[in-house]
Amino acid sequence: PMLYIATAAVLLFYGLKTVVREIQMAVAETNKAAWELRSVANSPPHRPSIPPTAQQQQATIERTTIERVAAERAAIKRETLKRVAEPMVLNNMAEPVKIVLVDACNVRASMGWPNRSHFNNAVRRWARSQGVDQLTIVEHDGGGPAQAVVRLDVNVLVTCSGPHWSADDAVVRDVGWLLHRASATDHFLVVTSDKLLRSRCRASLREQDATRRGRFEASEAFVGWLSDLHLSEATQPNTFPPGHHMDSIVTKFIAFVGTQPRPPNTAKTFLRQRIR
Numbered sequence: 719p720m721l722y723i724a725t726a727a728v729l730l731f732y733g734l735k736t737v738v739r740e741i742q743m744a745v746a747e748t749n750k751a752a753w754e755l756r757s758v759a760n761s762p763p764h765r766p767s768i769p770p771t772a773q774q775q776q777a778t779i780e781r782t783t784i785e786r787v788a789a790e791r792a793a794i795k796r797e798t799l800k801r802v803a804e805p806m807v808l809n810n811m812a813e814p815v816k817i818v819l820v821d822a823c824n825v826r827a828s829m830g831w832p833n834r835s836h837f838n839n840a841v842r843r844w845a846r847s848q849g850v851d852q853l854t855i856v857e858h859d860g861g862g863p864a865q866a867v868v869r870l871d872v873n874v875l876v877t878c879s880g881p882h883w884s885a886d887d888a889v890v891r892d893v894g895w896l897l898h899r900a901s902a903t904d905h906f907l908v909v910t911s912d913k914l915l916r917s918r919c920r921a922s923l924r925e926q927d928a929t930r931r932g933r934f935e936a937s938e939a940f941v942g943w944l945s946d947l948h949l950s951e952a953t954q955p956n957t958f959p960p961g962h963h964m965d966s967i968v969t970k971f972i973a974f975v976g977t978q979p980r981p982p983n984t985a986k987t988f989l990r991q992r993i994r
Contacts, residue, residue: 816964817896818845818854819889821910825937828911829944834858838876840944845874853964855892855971857885867972873964875971880978887981890918894982895974897926899967906932909940918988925982 770778826837838856845854854874861878868876879888889908896906908919916934923932983991 816852816904816906817900818852818907818909819892820854820856820940821885821889821908821912821915821937822856822858823885824910824912824915825940828937829941838870842870842874844944846871851962851964853968857888857892859885867975869968869972873968875968877975882978883981883984886912886915886918887984888975889915890922890983891979891981892971892975893919893932894922894926895979896967896971897923899970901963907935908932909935909937911937914985914988918983918985921988922982 820841822834822837826832826834829837841854841856845852848854850873852873856874856876858876858878861880867878870876877888877892879885883891889910893906893908900906906923908916910916919932919934
């Protein structure tokens, strides 16, 4: 009997041990399942990837293009300002410029639209530093016939396009008129970043004299020349030398502009002629 009792005790012990082990495994499985459920509940919901629409793709392309163009323009402006570090750059040319026409609105736009009178004075200071032999004409938009021309200095004129034409039209008109009166050694410089205005001036020069060529300078470069001269002013005589041909040109030009003459073309008519 004692053998039977001992055998039963051993079997009971191992049976209880097996039951405890199974209970522990069941508890572990339960805890694992509960942890997985909490992870799924806390994770963001799965959303299937949706390809962008055509409008979204186009918007992305446009935004990238705008950012790239802005970066390129900023780089060009930085290089331009470096290139115009010397304010007297015009005097270093092999063929000195004698007549300068300034598209005032285009230049002022590149400067953040400063006061018109302040801008005119800055141009006058720069022109005086270039010498009396150079004629500088500043072309503004608007104005009336009574205020068509203001003579800031002996060689600096400020003109208004009048109520019917733009300053671009006046620049094209004045380039053609001055070409007939200036000598062969009087080289032209038009200050503007407007590509259409440059094309119109080139066409006007070709129509008047195929052998004459004008030079063009960006408005941003001209701003660099003006900013370098804001503290000092060169001393120049207030009259042309006796018999100087520019004196006669200035007198005739003032009378010419005072009549508010019609420009040879406008931007619209010029583009229509090019299309034809």
